[in-house]
Structures are given as structure tokens and as C-alpha cells.
Amino acid sequence: MIKYLLFDLDNTLYSSHHGLEEKVGHRMREYAAAYLGTSPEEAWRLRLERTRAYGTTLEWLMAEKGFTDVEGYLAAVHPEDEAENLPPDPELGAFLESIPLPKAILTNSPREHADRILARLALGDIFTHIFDIRETAFKGKPGREVFERALSVLGVKAGETLFIDDTPRYVTGFTALGGRGLLMDEDNVCADYPGQRIRTLRELANYLG
Numbered sequence: 203m204i205k206y207l208l209f210d211l212d213n214t215l216y217s218s219h220h221g222l223e224e225k226v227g228h229r230m231r232e233y234a235a236a237y238l239g240t241s242p243e244e245a246w247r248l249r250l251e252r253t254r255a256y257g258t259t260l261e262w263l264m265a266e267k268g269f270t271d272v273e274g275y276l277a278a279v280h281p282e283d284e285a286e287n288l289p290p291d292p293e294l295g296a297f298l299e300s301i302p303l304p305k306a307i308l309t310n311s312p313r314e315h316a317d318r319i320l321a322r323l324a325l326g327d328i329f330t331h332i333f334d335i336r337e338t339a340f341k342g343k344p345g346r347e348v349f350e351r352a353l354s355v356l357g358v359k360a361g362e363t364l365f366i367d368d369t370p371r372y373v374t375g376f377t378a379l380g381g382r383g384l385l386m387d388e389d390n391v392c393a394d395y396p397g398q399r400i401r402t403l404r405e406l407a408n409y410l411g
């Protein structure tokens with residue numbers, strides 16, 4: 203029986219079609235390139251080589267490239283106006299409130315980013331907890347301890363929790379712990395994903411039993 207809903211933030215609570223997360227990724231590439239002294243394309247190629255080892259670009263830079271200016275990175279990647287063009291989604295808030303289960307967020311982004319997004323979407327009161335990247339010393343999903351810490355704080359077992367994320371390896375990281383997972387696959391591009399997929403959060407209603 204599901205006792206908690208645990209949501210990713212970016213491209214899960216809002217559509218990837220708004221391009222917000224894409225711009226964050228672009229700024230990450232630019233920042234990493236400037237730090238490494240390479241082109242953005244080369245920085246991203248190096249990053250993708252190590253995708254399996256690190257959940258986030260920041261983790262990779264810290265672990266392998268001697269990077270230490272974490273707050274400088276986060277400020278550059280998440281400027282204050284980053285969510286300005288994201289439209290409010292009052293229907294989503296009403297839909298989520300109609301589900302009689304507590305809800306939390308687990309994001310690889312910093313808290314200020316989550317707060318901006320939730321303010322724009324008018325979802326500020328929906329979630330009991332927001333687990334961000336600072337709380338786990340910049341270790342992100344799909345790290346096992348990241349999920350385990352969230353579950354411990356929420357007071358639920360993995361098998362009692364439904365986790366929704368648009369990144370396949372984050373979802374499988376959670377299901378590997380015995381959790382219930384749903385892949386947000388808005389554009390139906392992950393046909394070979396072995397687990398359950400949804401294209402809109404409205405489909406959540408089918409997975410709450």
C-alpha cells in the first residue's frame with residue numbers, strides 16, 4: 203500500500219517543453235567548459251563518459267576535477283530569474299491536492315531552485331518536504347543513500363513509496379531498493395524502459411493502489 207508520493211521536480215512537475223531544464227543544462231555545460239578550459243561540447247562529452255558514476259555534473263566536477271566552488275556553480279547554473287517564463291499550473295495543484303496521500307520532492311537541484319519553481323507553479327503548500335542537493339552534501343540521485351535518507355525522514359519504507367521522475371536511471375535506482383517507481387515519459391521516447399511509464403501526472407490515479 204502506498205503511503206507517500208515522492209516527486210522529482212524538473213521535467214516532472216512541469217513540462218520539458220517549457221525548456222527550463224534545458225537552459226539549466228546549457229548553463230552547466232558552459233560553466234564546466236569554462237572551469238575545464240574546453241569547449242562546451244567537449245565538457246559535455248567528458249561528463250557523459252562518467253554519467254554512470256555520478257548523478258550530477260557537480261558531483262563529477264568535485265570528485266574528479268578538483269572543483270570546490272560549489273556555491274559559485276549553483277549561483278551560475280540557477281540564476282534568480284531562471285523560472286520567470288514558467289507558466290503557473292493551478293490545475294496541477296488542485297489535482298495533487300485531490301490525492302489523499304502526503305507528497306514530497308526529491309531533487310538534484312538546490313533548494314532555491316525548487317522554491318522558485320514551486321512559487322511559479324503555485325504549488326507551495328502541497329509538499330511536506332523538499333529534499334535538495336545541499337542536504338546530501340551534493341550527492342544526488344540515483345545514490346542509494348539519497349533515497350534512504352529521504353525515506354528515513356519521511357518515516358516510510360521504499361515499498362510504501364511511489365517515486366515519479368523523468369530520468370530512467372533515477373527511477374530504477376529507487377526500484378532497485380524495493381521502491382515503487384514511475385517514469386515520467388512525456389514524449390513517449392523511452393519505449394524500451396522496462397518499468398511503468400506515464401505521460402502526464404494525471405495518470406497517477408491509476409497507480410495509487
Ligand SMILES: [Mg+2]
Pocket residue numbers: 210211212213214367368369
Ligand atoms: Mg527531472
